[in-house]
Amino acid sequence: MQIGLIGCGNMARALARGWGLPLACSDPVAERARSLAAEVGGEALASNAEVAQRADLLVLCHKPAQLQAVAEEVAPHAKAVASILAATPLSALQSAYPGKPVYRFIPSLPVEVREGAVVQAAAPPQDAALDREVAELFAGLGTLVVLDDSLVDVAMGLMSCAPAYVALVAEAQIDAGVRKGIPAAQGAELVVQTLSGTAELLRQRGNDTMAIRREVASPGGLTARGLDALERGGLRAAFSDALDAVLGED
Template identity: 55%
Template sequence: MVVGLVGSGNMATALARGWGEPVLCTDVVAERAQALAAATGGEAVASNAELAQRADLVMLCHKPYQLDEVAQQIGGNAKAIASILAGVTISRLESAYPGTPVMRLMPNTAVEVRRGVICYAPGNQMGEPLAAALLELLGRSGRVLAVEEPLIDVAMALISVAPAYIALIAEAWVDAVVARGMPADQASAMVAEAIAGSAELLSANDVDTLRTRRAVTTPGGVTAQGLDALERAGIRAAFRDAVDAVVDHVP
């Protein structure tokens, strides 16, 4: 499957690196498309119309407000459309690309290291063979999960923001132990491995968060003291506020 990426920013680059195959790409900043092409052994093409003519799948990675402009440039040349545009519904995609099979996606940048999460919802015209081929491609860069389209925006508040949230947690954790005398390089290495290992443990426990917490929490012990401090600091309310802020900001 020849994939054409309209937009060559961070998410497009992460997806392409995760697939490990050459892609066709465009961008309003030519240097970005050239850099992505060089990184994948692909090709920066001259126009969105040419990209659509040559690609089996056009993936929309541009800004949401550019939807109609890009659709006009592509015309009826696209064989299939996949979109990562925040807030742009399947209905809106099908209106912009009438008669073209579409699928809406929500990935995160961990696809670059093939540990991403990609939620998807297919449009009405997305046939089974095409959907299967697209899901096989996406599955190379992480776990692929079907969701009802109204939940795509909620999923964004969990999936697309996850690397930034985890990075912030890691940063705060490192700062806290550095303040107690731990060298910064050692603290950073320990926190990164602790987060990665804990994620693996959670998966091994079938994502049973209560079981995972209880396994390492002795009543009155140090872990219990730390968890109590986090609860008193309002960690749950902070995450609720963060989810609401993301979902409410979707166009």
């Protein structure tokens, strides 16, 4: 399957690196498209329409506000369309690309190393073989979860924004260690490996967060005291507030 990217920003580059396939791409900043094509193989083209003509699957990675303008340029040439645009429901995509197979995905930055979370909006069958091929393409980037389209933006707030949150948590832990005398470089090694290992342990334990906490935190022990401090500091409320802010509900 020949992939075409419309837009070569951070998430588009993460997708391209994760797939590791030659592709066609375009971007308003021509050098950005040339750089990506040189890195992963393929070709940077002068126009979005040229990308659409070359691609079996056109992946929309442009700004959501550009949906109609881009569609006017590429819809006549597009064979199938996959969107990673935030706050752009399937109905809007179907309206912009009438009569075309249309798919909606929200990826997260770790797709770059094929360890991402990817959400797909559930949709009626379009073309059985194509539906399967497109789903497998995105599933190869990590874990693919299918949700009702009405929940995709909520999921985006959980997983597409989350790498920044996790990086902030890691930074806060490293800083706490530095305050107590651990050099930042060694603290970073310890914290990042602990985050990675805990994620793998959770996967192997069926995502049972409570069980992991109980194994680490004995009653009245040091970890229990640390967890209590985090709860009193409003950790849960902070994550809830962050999701509300992403969804514009703050």
